[in-house]
Amino acid sequence: MTTAIVLVVIGLIAGMLAGALGIGGGVIFVPALVVIVGLEQAVAQGTSLAVITPTAAIATYAHVRYSRVVWPAAVPVGAASVVGAVAGAQLALATNPLILKRLFAGLLVILATRLVITELRPDRKLTAPDGSER
Secondary structure, eight states, X not given: OHHHHHHHXXXXXXXXXXXXXXXXXXXXXXXXXXXXXXXXXXXXXXXXHHHHHHHHHHHHHHHHHTTOOOHHHHHHHHHHHHHHHHHHHHXXXXXXXXXXXXXXXXXXXXXXXXXXXXXXXXXXXXXXXXXXXX
């Protein structure tokens, strides 16, 4: 019963962050499933991908309602992502679980560092959805 509650809490948190921040949930699901639930990295990644589908669909619908999707960018990126996902899944299945975990952690560190550096730049300009600068 406790595991079920933990999984529901992880789902709620990841779903809220995915919808609010556009992260897709994987950066929350995978570490939580590995660290808190105790799944192996590859199993956590596969599980995360299965649960991201409905999360992404609902969050996308909400953003479409507010005209916050640029379809000419989304369609080719999405199509290429399908091909990349097939290749990536095969690569993950062939990779040592410890190496896979380290690669995922390294990616999170690189992304977080890049985000912090970008946000701290003094010349950073914020752009509103209508294209105006803030």
